[in-house]
Amino acid sequence: MLLTRRLVATLALAGAFAAQAQTPVNLGVAIPSADHGFTAGIVWWANQAKKELEAANPGLKITVKAAASAGEQANQLQDLLTTNKINALVILPQESAALTKPVQQLHNKGVYVTVVDRGLTDASAQDAYVAGDNTAFGSVPAEFIAKQLGGKGDLVALRGIPTTIDNERMDAFKAVLAKSPGIKLLDAKHGNWNRDDAFKVMQDFLTRFKKIDAVWAADDDMAFGVLKAIDQAKRSDIKLVFGGAGAKGMVKILKDGSDPRIQANVSYSPKFIYDAIKLTAEARLKGQKLPAKTIVPSVLITRDNAKDFYFPDSPF
Known part of the structure; x- marks a missing residue:
């Protein structure tokens, strides 16, 4: 009887670990709203990432939220945690100082955080940083x-x-x-x-x-x-x-x-938000972490290679 109970307990524990391992990556994306050309590009590329990456990865859910102010973005972070139950976050902060504490609060609750472009004032609030050069x-x-x-x-x-x-x-x-x-x-x-x-x-x-x-x-x-x-x-x-x-x-x-x-x-394309989302999602799906810092190269664009940097469907 004792052996049976131990076996049941062991199987239950194994089942719990298996369920935990199968938990999908629930990724929140917090970005500025499209108030000019570059941020319009940010919003477009973030939604492209959602569409393409969710289609390619059944275990991935992405929620994109755009904010017109630092206060609105801070509120959205709380919604992403409490309503959407995210376990990973990619954020391009509206403002560095104002968003550091709200991001830190999510990070303290176990959310994996990738910060994009505008760094926070305290790097301990993030797991990874992705930016252009x-x-x-x-x-x-x-x-x-x-x-x-x-x-x-x-x-x-x-x-x-x-x-x-x-x-x-x-x-x-x-x-x-x-x-x-x-x-x-x-x-x-x-x-x-x-x-x-x-x-x-x-x-x-x-x-x-x-x-x-x-x-x-x-x-x-x-x-x-x-x-x-x-x-x-x-x-x-x-x-x-x-x-x-x-x-x-x-x-x-x-x-x-x-x-x-x-x-x-x-080059300094708003596409780096797509890259950051993709890198974060793929790493978390594998249970891995990104390097502390990833710099997307800024390279010379000339007439010879311009076609490689031309995205006519993007607003930017």
Whole structure:
């Protein structure tokens, strides 16, 4: 009788472990809402990941939530935990500081956390971090511009929103330019990754500087604003405008060769949210963890390889 009870207990314990092993990966995805081109791309790629990865993996469930503010995103995290019962999370935080504690609370309750792009203020709140290469995002354009100018010329730059990401990019850009003392950076101002703000900044540059050889607009939305300002001012001295992030409209111009001022770009696609979701889901399905940090390369896009970076169905 004792042996029978022990056998029953052993079988019950084995059954519990088996049930635990078969528990599907219930993955929550928390992202900013589509308030401009890049975040629209984030939302699109996240939903592509849900559709494709759920179809390929019966043991996987993905819930995507988009928030317009840090407060809304924090509330969504609680819903994902209590209502959706997630056991893994991929989050692109609305704000680093405001989301650190809410993410930490989920992490403390056993949720596996992958943070994307905008890092938290306390890395202990996450298991993994996935981001684009912000150093290359600054150095690749600088190398291309310096080469195209033959090491001599006058340059202006438009920065993004004041953030650590923007600082990384600008520092890398300046470090490369320092190797070409014949190139003068006339000024660099924040265009806030915004087309209208960039248009105004470029108007100021055009008024102040009578000769500009090239422009680094560190985002394709800003690059479109720059081109509009140049065209409106009827300036013909600017031979090169370099944006960034591989927006489909800019990549199409590059691919088609329809504007000689657009000669190259650098990748920083919102597709990295897809990559982060895929990496996290596949690792958790195997009971594995991701490396603490995964950097998605930012590479030079030219007319020769533009087709590989052109996603016409994406909003960005």
